[in-house]
Structure formats: C-alpha cells, structure tokens
Amino acid sequence: MLSAEAGDTMLCFRCGSACTPEDARTVDGEPVCLTCLYGDVKPVMVYPIGVVKNDRRRNEKGFGSSSPTRSDTSEIHLHPGMAPFMKGLEDESHLVVVWQAHRPRGVKTIFARGWDGKRVGPFASRTPDRLSPIAITEVVLLEAEGTVLSVRGLDAINGTPVLDIKMSLSHPRPKPRK
Ligand SMILES: [Zn+2]
Numbered sequence: 001m002l003s004a005e006a007g008d009t010m011l012c013f014r015c016g017s018a019c020t021p022e023d024a025r026t027v028d029g030e031p032v033c034l035t036c037l038y039g040d041v042k043p044v045m046v047y048p049i050g051v052v053k054n055d056r057r058r059n060e061k062g063f064g065s066s067s068p069t070r071s072d073t074s075e076i077h078l079h080p081g082m083a084p085f086m087k088g089l090e091d092e093s094h095l096v097v098v099w100q101a102h103r104p105r106g107v108k109t110i111f112a113r114g115w116d117g118k119r120v121g122p123f124a125s126r127t128p129d130r131l132s133p134i135a136i137t138e139v140v141l142l143e144a145e146g147t148v149l150s151v152r153g154l155d156a157i158n159g160t161p162v163l164d165i166k167m168s169l170s171h172p173r174p175k176p177r178k
Contacts, residue, residue: 026107048079050076050077053077073150073151075151076154086147092141093173097151107129138168
C-alpha cells in the first residue's frame, strides 16, 4: 500500500525500481512509478483560478456528499486577479467548470462505476480517482457578484481548486443579430 510517509522508499509494482510517494501513483493499491505510467513525458503545471465553497464533503463511496443531488448550490470564489477576465460571464445561463479532484485515494483499473454499476476503467467513468485528477461539470449560473459565482449542480467538495471556467456549448445563448 502507498500509505508511507513522504520520503519513504518503496518498490514500483510493475518494474521493481525504487520510488518515493512523490514519484509514484497508487494503482489497485500498489505503487507504480511515474516512468511506468508516463514514460519520460513532463508534467503540466496549471494554477487554480479559484476555490469551491459549499457544504459537500468527500464520502466513502467517492463523489461529493453522502447524498449528492444536482440541486446543490455552491459558491466559486475566484481569485481577485481574475476580475479582468469575467466580462460577459454574468449573461450565461450555464457554465462549464473545470476543477481538480484534489483528494484522490488511488486509482483502480477496473471498478463498478456509480452511474450504472458496469465494470469499467477510469476513462469510461467520472470517478475522481484517476491519473489526471481533472473533473468537468456543467453548472447553472445563479448569480455573479464580483469574483464570487453562485452555481447549482457542482459535484465538487468544499475546498476544491477550480482550474477554469468556460461557456457551455450545451446551453449557448442565442447569438445577437449583427
Ligand atoms: Zn515502474
């Protein structure tokens, strides 16, 4: 198990090389080194633009609160530095929120997905326990007050880093006549 203290050395379950918790991921409960997973690809760095504030906590099953409902409301507190980039946002009825699943518990290669119980891998599911802990949720925009957005339907827990916000192509506003 990859429950070791930072700095501890363990052996990659696939190649047997020594690795630390920082340069390994937990896959099916075993450490797998970054080289086995990704080869020599370099990581991508993204700065969060804000944080989710709500009363949702991570439960044992995975997503969101113990009784996730799509009617939950959350606030997205954008960093004040985002203010110049918000023009027109308040006119949108829906937004796409890109967020970091920041409380991962290790990746499983095959599991019963929550949607229908079918046995699948992470790429055929929306589990937050994935190699690239990025989640995308379409939300209803209720209110935009300064750099604080009130939204409905965000299945992210309290404290979740928000990586980006985009217009929704599922609910686009009609284009104005020119
Ligand atoms: Zn390895």
